[in-house]
Amino acid sequence: MTLSFKTKDRHGYSVKFSPYLPDRFVCATSQYYGIAGRGTLFVFDILSSGIEPVKIYEWNDGLFDAAWSENNENVVVVGAGDGSLLVYDVTNPKGPLKAFKEHSKEVSSVDWSPTRAENFILTASWDSTINAIWSPRLPGCFATASGDKTLRVWDRRTPQPQCTIQAHEGEVLTCDWNKYDQNILYSGSVDCSIRGWDIRNYNKPLCEMTGHRFAVRRVKTSPFNGNTLASCSYDFTVRTWDVRQPHAMEITEHHTEFVYGLDFNLHRPGQIVDCGWDSLVHVYKPRVLLDGSLIGMVPNPLVVTTLVEA
Template sequence: MNAPPAVLHTPGFAHYNAAWSPFHPSRIALASSANYGLVGNGRLHIAASNMGPGGPAAVAVEKFYETQDGLFDVAWSEIHENQLVSASGDGSIKLWDVMLNDRPIRAWHEHTREVFSVDWSNLKKDQFISCSWDGMVKLWSPEHPRSLATLQAHHACVYQALFSPHQPDVLATCSTDGTIRLFDLRAPAFAPTSNSFTAPLSSPSLTVPASGTEILSIDWNKYRPFTLASAGIDKIVRVWDCRMVKLGVVPGGAESGGAVGGVCESQLMGHEYAVRKVQWSPHRPDMLASASYDMTCRIWSTNPPAGRPHLVRIHDGHTEFVVGCAWSLYEEGVLASCSWDSNLHVFRV
């Protein structure tokens, strides 16, 4: 029997995503919004999970920060143990230090619509990226007052942008246009210039036509370069090998140019509604988790033993949309799921 999860309840604030600290094994950050993120303020929660012999025993808020608009994502700094960056519905990005109270230590506002995702590079540890519903991806350094570069990644909402964990200058994006795109910042077109933040660039190295509907989430496999998982409106989690390419243009997206490719290795089906988040385990190359509007968080194996199903477990303890999930970086098999029911669950798979 599965042990019950440790639960953190934050009344009045629906959770959008969670992130474990790369420095402190028990510390979790939560991006949250009042009124389900539709209108009103946001809150950044800093929580700690206590591990018992059978798994997480308790989780509690250490401190929180109020924001004027809802928060959709959060990412910890890879270079400073007490700092993290948040993505806001008003188009702003804020850098926080958990040793300080009340206010962010830096703020940027270049996006013209909601910032939906932020990701800190674990290879170039002084850089992070953001993506927005304005179609842009921006490259940042905490020490610079403006973005280092701007990519016109899609001509539609960009839901997620992630650095490759294997190559420091490669990143992937997903969008409402149903494609995954890979960009290489070493290409001459992306050489940073003094006015790059006002001159968006667009030159994907590879475009993967991954779905006929919106793709809401992607993630790089931590052990297999150029292997990504994707998920979205069509309820299917797919695994892609992006080494297979051919020259051409994407149907309906001729402006993107570049190469087209990607081979779908597997399709994981079972969710009843759209899948909002997918994330590979940092400890196993064949295990990933997904969070869905069907109010479940599911754990899958892409290489199950003979005769076993791909679906390993269904966590159905939430009572609203589950929109975020995050594997612990230190405790193998420990997963956090967060939901619009204002609850964070931490449990061992």
């Protein structure tokens, strides 16, 4: 069953499930496809009756990514088009608690360190054209995906990367760590491919997955299965993968525009949320993940098409 919500004239860029509450997530959106106009942060709860907005926050520029605090269930940090980093308390009906001007151009990604003792926020921006994400298993370690076609692994205590991977033939738009192996990293690119890498030996990829017709905007690894990956793309689809197979297990076609945001629920095995430029937000379980793990090994992908009224 797919639950859907339409954000009217706001176009979805990022969705993140709460690490604390299984039925809560946020969606960062922008007006006019992020080119101009305002931005809106939606705080949603998943109810038996559907997706319900519990807080809506407006900002004077587009919002492009969001991350939950790892030490406070009510705090969200959001990246804005004016270079600001916004900190919200979702119990507060007013605007952000703080607004830090950290970048000269739009903040394209934000991530909160999973190590509570460190409590760092990682940001990336179009002033350097990268996407950045903390390792869930290696304290102080993070990876960046860049427009220079590389994937880099960093230690926050040193200024130079620990390794630089010549990852793709086109810009690398996204990356994510395997939740079960601290050495495995996945990347997605405008060359339409997804590749897996072992950061100890990265002369060639561990695996390559193909099938997207346009750029891979985001990849997310499952918190329940080390072989499961989901991706979304400018080809309007979300795809579910077994990383041991070169082709998708399931193709979900329920958007009519670029799909930008994607996340796995940390509490409900197999549940995914996505959002796109068609202003639609969907919460659902791919059929091959009904029990949280991949079901069967099919030679051809299962194609699921859902029509949602505007």
